[in-house]
Amino acid sequence: MTPAPLDTAKPGEFVVVLVTAPSAETAANLATALVTEKLVACVNIVPGLRSIYAWGGKVCDEQEVLCLLKTRRTLFAAVRERVTELHPYQVPEIIALPLVDGSVPYLTWLRDETRAP
Numbered sequence: 639m640t641p642a643p644l645d646t647a648k649p650g651e652f653v654v655v656l657v658t659a660p661s662a663e664t665a666a667n668l669a670t671a672l673v674t675e676k677l678v679a680c681v682n683i684v685p686g687l688r689s690i691y692a693w694g695g696k697v698c699d700e701q702e703v704l705c706l707l708k709t710r711r712t713l714f715a716a717v718r719e720r721v722t723e724l725h726p727y728q729v730p731e732i733i734a735l736p737l738v739d740g741s742v743p744y745l746t747w748l749r750d751e752t753r754a755p
Contacts, residue, residue: 643694645746646742646744646746647746647748648745649737649738649739649740649745650707650711650736650737651710651711651712651737651745651749652710652711652737652745652748652749653704653707653708653709653710653711653714653734653735653736653737653738654706654707654734654735654737655678655706655707655708655709655714655717655732655733655735656704656706656707656731656733656734656735657704657705657707657721657725657730657731657732658687658689658702658703658704658705658728658730659702659703659704659705659725659730660700660702660726660727661703662673662685662702662703663680663686663703664703664725664726664750665683665703666667666683667691667724668681668705668721668724668725669681669683669705669707669737671701671720671724672707672717672720675720675753676716676751676753677709677713677716677720677749677752677753678707678708678709678710678713678717678752679709679747679752680707680708680748680751681705681706681707681708681753682705682706683703683704683705684703684705684706685703685705686701686702686703687703687704687750688701688702689701689702708737708748709748709752710748710749710752710755711734711736712755713752713753713755714734715726716755718732719731742751
């Protein structure tokens with residue numbers, strides 16, 4: 639077995655960030671800004687999300703879209719700050735999940751398409 643090159647991207651260097659948005663248009667605007675600024679390599683926008691949550695002392699039932707952002711772990715603070723600036727919600731969902739594993743070519747692409755921290 640040939641050892642991996644030293645510059646191979648490792649799964650632990652990356653996170654998947656979940657962000658909900660009120661519409662596909664809002665999500666696309668967020669995604670375009672984040673990808674253009676190289677804060678994330680990719681955003682998947684998943685329509686048809688129904689969110690039930692507590693807010694302002696009542697239970698809300700809203701239609702939303704889910705954004706799956708892929709980025710470097712070291713860029714999470716900058717992603718969180720930028721999403722907060724651009725997002726219409728007073729308290730947007732911005733949570734990061736660690737990437738446990740992934741294909742080396744994809745992880746290398748992800749690293750190459752995001753700016754160095």
